[in-house]
Amino acid sequence: MRRHRVRVGRSGPQPANDEILDAQGGVATLAEAAYRRLRQDIVAGVFAPSQPLRLELLKQRYGLSFSPLREALNRLQTERLVVTAPLRGFSVAPVSIEEMWDATETRILIECEALRRSIAHGDDDWEAGIVAAFHALDLQVRRKAASSGIGDDELIALETRHQDFHRALIVRCRSRRLIDIADQLYVETQRYRLPTLAGQNPAASRDVALEHRQIMEATLERRGDEAAALLAAHYRKTSTIVESYMERAPAK
Amino acid sequence: MRRHRVRVGRSGPQPANDEILDAQGGVATLAEAAYRRLRQDIVAGVFAPSQPLRLELLKQRYGLSFSPLREALNRLQTERLVVTAPLRGFSVAPVSIEEMWDATETRILIECEALRRSIAHGDDDWEAGIVAAFHALDLQVRRKAASSGIGDDELIALETRHQDFHRALIVRCRSRRLIDIADQLYVETQRYRLPTLAGQNPAASRDVALEHRQIMEATLERRGDEAAALLAAHYRKTSTIVESYMERAPAK
DNA sequence: AAATATCTTTCTTTCGAAAATATGGCGTGT
DNA sequence: ACACGCCATATTTTCGAAAGAAAGATATTT
Known part of the structure; x- marks a missing residue:
């Protein structure tokens, strides 16, 4: 190693x-x-x-x-x-289901507020950053879909792009604290997502890419309420899947 | 020492x-x-x-x-x-005025949410805890007002009671993270408040005890919106005073 | 046999010194 | 005079060992 x-x-x-x-x-x-x-x-x-x-x-x-x-x-x-x-x-x-939901709901509180503020203050650079991060993530997702076995390094790259995309959305919120707390909660929730991802069939009944695209579009069109609602739903959906996974495979 | x-x-x-x-x-x-x-x-x-x-x-x-x-x-x-x-x-x-406001507004976001949740879930013990913390704070304030010179240990005791009161309000929010973040932001903002307190005449044109009482009453009567609004106003008022103090006495 | 005390082992925590880098002064050359 | 590079010093960072607790094992007593 x-x-x-x-x-x-x-x-x-x-x-x-x-x-x-x-x-x-x-x-x-x-x-x-x-x-x-x-x-x-x-x-x-x-x-x-x-x-x-x-x-x-x-x-x-x-x-x-x-x-x-x-x-x-x-x-x-x-x-x-x-x-x-x-x-x-x-x-x-x-780890526990309670802790996972606490992390998720706290993240929603923080990121939805940060997203609204970014939408209020965002400039052209901000928009460009979101589009770029989205495409970088999209490319990485396709690359992963192509290769059957999920390499360890590839997973890291994918997670990095994923975090970059979500950070790009909120980066203009004008609050270092909100961004840092969001980063920290990303890592915390990542802990719960990763084992779930590993033990799941690739054709999960969910189009994550579409959810990301919808969040991006609502954001770029400055529909704050809708973007925040989509983001919250996105996180809750993930956590619901993780929860049912944890109930089936307890400890670990 | x-x-x-x-x-x-x-x-x-x-x-x-x-x-x-x-x-x-x-x-x-x-x-x-x-x-x-x-x-x-x-x-x-x-x-x-x-x-x-x-x-x-x-x-x-x-x-x-x-x-x-x-x-x-x-x-x-x-x-x-x-x-x-x-x-x-x-x-x-x-320290900077920008950082102080970021800490303040983040604290408002976190604590108002936590307060609403506490109001939604709070039981009798929670109410008793708030009343007890309020009175402990009140006593300490009077004690301080009595002794002219503000002893170092007395100031620490006062700050502890103050933090305890604010924590008692939100303690039933059912989120360890919200409580911990609030604790951390309390310490951060305390850094800004303390020098201001030291360099201010005691008869400041402000009745902090009254503000605390109003927050407590709105909370105990489960008026969430009003309690949150009062809490936010309380914190913004403090930060406004700190800001004008910092503008007069820059560095330090 | 159960409970308690003692000893041994394992592990954390702390220290003082050693190694590596940054900083500031000095001299040299342009 | 100013810029640049070199040397001495100050400071951080890292290490290995030593000092104490905690956990577990063994023996002893009731």
Whole structure:
């Protein structure tokens, strides 16, 4: 699972630590790299929900020392991907249907407001960004549909485009906080979506691309109420599917 | 500024580290203690906005080593009280009128929604909690009005009661996320309120207690729209005062 | 046999030092 | 004088080890 070598910050006392992970763009510090990789692995389900994250294990897996791992885990804790009890270390945050709905409804509250504000303030660049993100997502969806097996890297690319599209819609809301909270809730809900996607037949009775297109069109035509309603319905539909999946396959 | 001694976790290699800070209830780990003290000091303005937080300084000031300080700073970073550039260390997050309004309006969005939901679901315990928190706040306000000089500990007590009252209003919203985001935004906005309070004449042309009472009454009588409107007006009024204060006394 | 105490093991947490980078001063050349 | 590069210093970041708790195992007592 190790990739190419990327210089990252300094290398520590012992000589050979240059070849460190990351693979996703130059990262300045090992703590930052640890943060990204841990988040990725938790969201992707490499570590199961509620699983204890023993530091010795992480140290081996990522080839890092305690300090950067601890910093990463502390950040992930405030982002609700990791939980911790004072002298008992860290664990992957547990999952539940209640938590999923809370994340979903909070996301709807935040993003609908941000979308309305973006529609109120959006300029030409904003519109262009939405169209571009939509097409990039669309292309990636077709590419995935073409290749039968869903490669790991392809899934990451797809999720990135998906997040980019939804972020493009709200990016002109003029509130850093709304955007950041939305980003965080995206990652939280992604945790619930990914296992569902993996265990589902590709011909799901749902046209996600169409839903995205309708949201985009309502947004570009500045119909705020309709765009917000479509967006909320889009998220609730997804969560309903995830919910029924979770009821069939409990734990995991 | 050092208080009594409180056992906290272990004590580290060198013998005399038992007597560690905190003073606010038993804390299990030094990192947790560092987090609370740092947050308190940033909010109280002990460290000025944008001031670099040199680790050597913090190490001396709190009698701790790098590790717990770094963990605390990383958590504060995700809470917007601290900013960091990759190899340039940490600084206190800068303040600006724009940021203050963003925090305020986001808080209004979150808390008004949470208040409506609490009003929809609230039971007797919830109502009792609100009344109790209101009176505790009221008592503390009178106590403060009695003593001319505003003691440091008294101000902390007052702020705690204030936060408790506002939290009591929304606590039955059935969403951990809304409550947590509201808590976080309370701390963020507190940073702006405190300097204003310090530099203001006590007979400010405003009856905060009355505003609180009106919010409480509308809430208890389940008039959701009115309660939300009063709450929003309450927060906007405060921020308007803070804004004019910031315009007169820029930096700081 | 059950309950309790003690010991061992495992793990987290903290520390101090080492390694790497950034910063600022100084000198040199144009 | 100004710009540019080099060296010394200050600061961050990372590491490995040491110090304590928690969890589990074993023994002891009732």
